[in-house]
Amino acid sequence: MALRHHPTDCANAALAELIEASQISRNALAQLVNSRAERxxxxxxxxxxxxxxxxxxxxxxxxxxxxxxxxxLADRLGHPVEPADTGMPQGSEDSSQIGLGFPRDTHDAVRTTAQF
Structure with missing residues (x-):
C-alpha cells in the first residue's frame, strides 16, 4: 500500500509511518478501530x-x-504500540492548552465571549 503523502509531509508522521509499516489500508484501519470500539x-x-x-x-x-x-496497529505489527507512539495525545492534557469549546449559536457565543 502506497502512502498518498510522504510521512514527513504529514501533520502526524508517526501515525503515517506506523500505518505504512503495518501495511494496512486506511479503510481497513478505520473498520478495525470501529470494531474494537464496538466491542x-x-x-x-x-x-x-x-x-x-x-x-x-x-x-x-x-x-x-x-x-x-x-x-x-500493535496487532498488525506484532509488538506493543502505545497511543503516544501514534503521535496522538492520551487525553490527559490540560484542556486550556488544546483550545476552547465555543458555542455555535450566535447569542450563546456572544454571552460566552462577554464572560472573558
Whole structure:
C-alpha cells in the first residue's frame, strides 16, 4: 500500500509511518478501530477519510479511540504500540492548552465571549 503523502509531509508522521509499516489500508484501519470500539461498548463510524484527517491534518479522535488505534496497529505489527507512539495525545492534557469549546449559536457565543 502506497502512502498518498510522504510521512514527513504529514501533520502526524508517526501515525503515517506506523500505518505504512503495518501495511494496512486506511479503510481497513478505520473498520478495525470501529470494531474494537464496538466491542468495548463505544459507537464509532470512522472511515478512510477519518484516517486521512488523523494523518494529514493532525486531527485526534477523542479518547479512548487513540488507544484502539494503537491496539489495532500493535496487532498488525506484532509488538506493543502505545497511543503516544501514534503521535496522538492520551487525553490527559490540560484542556486550556488544546483550545476552547465555543458555542455555535450566535447569542450563546456572544454571552460566552462577554464572560472573558
Amino acid at each position: 468495548a461498548g463505544h459507537t464509532c463510524s470512522y472511515t478512510h477519510t477519518s484516517v486521512t484527517n488523523w494523518i494529514v491534518r493532525g486531527m485526534t479522535p477523542k479518547p479512548p479511540v487513540p488507544q484502539f488505534i494503537a491496539q489495532v
